[in-house]
Amino acid sequence: MMARRGLLGVLAGGVVTLLSGCGLFERDPIYRFKMTIQVETPQGLKVASSIYEVRALLTNDLVTGGKGSRAVLRGEAVALDMPNGKALFALLRLANAVGSSDDLADMSMRVLDPAFDGNCLESAKRIASSDGVRSPSEVPLSDYPLLITFADTADPKSVQQVDPVDLVAALDVEAKIKHVTVERTDQDVSSGIGKRLGWLGVYPEPRLDNAFKPTPNPTLAQKLRHGDFYRGNAR
Numbered sequence: 001m002m003a004r005r006g007l008l009g010v011l012a013g014g015v016v017t018l019l020s021g022c023g024l025f026e027r028d029p030i031y032r033f034k035m036t037i038q039v040e041t042p043q044g045l046k047v048a049s050s051i052y053e054v055r056a057l058l059t060n061d062l063v064t065g066g067k068g069s070r071a072v073l074r075g076e077a078v079a080l081d082m083p084n085g086k087a088l089f090a091l092l093r094l095a096n097a098v099g100s101s102d103d104l105a106d107m108s109m110r111v112l113d114p115a116f117d118g119n120c121l122e123s124a125k126r127i128a129s130s131d132g133v134r135s136p137s138e139v140p141l142s143d144y145p146l147l148i149t150f151a152d153t154a155d156p157k158s159v160q161q162v163d164p165v166d167l168v169a170a171l172d173v174e175a176k177i178k179h180v181t182v183e184r185t186d187q188d189v190s191s192g193i194g195k196r197l198g199w200l201g202v203y204p205e206p207r208l209d210n211a212f213k214p215t216p217n218p219t220l221a222q223k224l225r226h227g228d229f230y231r232g233n234a235r
Contacts, residue, residue, distance in 0.1 A: 028055050028056060028057055028058075028124075029055070029056045029121060029124035029125045029128050030053060030054065030055045030056075030124070030128060031053075031054055031124055031127045031128040031184065032051060032052065032053045032054070032184070032185050032186060032187065032189065033051070033052055033054070033108050033112065033127075033135075033182050033183060033184055033185060034049050034050070034051045034052075034182065034183050034185045034187065035049060035050055035052065035078060035090070035104065035108075035139075035145070035180070035181070035182050036048070036049035036078075036136075036179070036180070036181050036182075036183075037049070037078050037080055037088075037090055037177065037179075037180050038177070038178040038179040038180075038181075039080060039082075039088065039167070039175050039176065039177055039178065040175065040176045040177075040178050041082065041083050041173060041174065041175045042083065042173075042174050043083040045178065046080055046081070046082065046083075046175075047080075048078050048079060048080035048081075049078060049190075050075055050076055050077065050078040050079075050090075050190040051075060051185060051187050051188065051189050051190045052073055052074065052075030052104060052105075052108070052189065052190075053073070053074040053075060053189050053232070054071050054072070054073055054074075054105045054108060054109075054124060054127075055071070055072045055074075055124075056069055056070070056071050056072075056120040056121045056123070056124035056125075057069065057070055057071070057072060057120075057121075058121060069119055069120040069121040069122075070120055071105035071106060071109065071120045071124065072105065073092060073103055073104055073105040073231055073232075074189055074231055074232030075092065075104075075189050075190055075230070075231065075232065076092075076190050076191065076192075076193040076229065076230035076231075077089045077090055077091050077092060077145075077193060077228075077229045077230065078090040078145075079193065079196060082171055082173050082175065083173055084171070084172060084173045086149055086150075086171050086172065086173070087149060087150070087153065087196075088147060088148075088149055088162060088167070088171060089147070089148050089149065089229070090144075090145040090146070090147055090180075091145050091146040091147075091148060091224075091228045091229060092104050092145070092227070092228050092229070092230070092231060093145070093146050093228050094106075094107060094143060094144065094145055094146060095144050095145065095146045095147065095164070096142060096143075096144075104145060105120075106120075107139065107143045107145070107182075108127070108182050109123040109124070109127065110143060111134070111137050111138075111139055111140075111143060111182050112127050112133045112134055112135055112137055112182060112183075112184065113126050113127055113132070113133055113134075114132060114133075114134060115132060127184060130184055133184055135182075135183045135184040136181045136182065136183035137181065137182055137183070138179060138180070138181055139180040139181060139182055141164065141165075144164050144180060145180075146161070146228070147161070147162035147163075147164055148160060148161055148162055148220070148224075149162055149170050149171055153196070153197060154198075154199070156197075156199050156208035156209070156221060157208060157209045157221045158221075159208055159220050159221050159224060160220070161220055164177055165177075189232070193229060193230050194230070197229065200226050200229060200230065201226050202226070206225070206226065207221070207222055207223070207224060207225050207226075208220075208221040208222070208224045208225070208226070209221035209222045
């Protein structure tokens with residue numbers, strides 16, 4: 001009996017070793033990054049940042065039957081207070097990707113990892129190990145996050161989009177974006193936006209304006225979800 005148990009133990013150990021060698025027990029690669037926004041104003045330079053966590057996952061392509069990858073983001077929007085009392089928010093989705101899944105996770109890979117070719121798993125591994133990454137790195141205008149403000153922060157329906165090259169129109173203050181940068185970090189993921197925006201609910205529902213019928217021309221409040229402001233336990 002003892003010999004049989006010993007043999008079973010050896011076999012089980014061999015199976016575990018084999019599976020580990022095949023990568024079945026590999027952990028999902030994870031990294032964190034900081035996004036910082038600097039804005040020049042008549043009262044001086046205003047700076048705000050937020051820290052995010054990205055986890056890369058292996059996926060199955062139901063069409064081809066092959067394997068793919070995707071990135072999952074955790075964190076919250078950057079909130080930058082302007083001299084006139086308004087606030088500029090840099091959301092988790094990108095300005096040029098409203099209505100798509102492209103977000104800050106994808107942006108961080110494109111900006112930090114020169115070798116990024118669409119493979120989120122391999123890119124996340126490189127960034128996590130700081131292998132060849134550019135950190136800190138300037139975010140190009142084409143990869144800017146969606147910038148918004150509120151006429152009244154207590155009213156989510158009062159959301160307004162902010163043009164990154166013309167802040168004056170929406171913010172009513174002479175201001176100009178100086179830099180948007182990302183950098184690799186091991187700091188804790190940012191939290192607390194729920195104290196600023198008390199109406200924020202559970203991701204991914206609801207929209208900022210959830211009481212509307214389907215329309216071919218939805219407003220920004222009808223397009224945006226609470227999950228564009230925070231994801232995970234960042235609230």
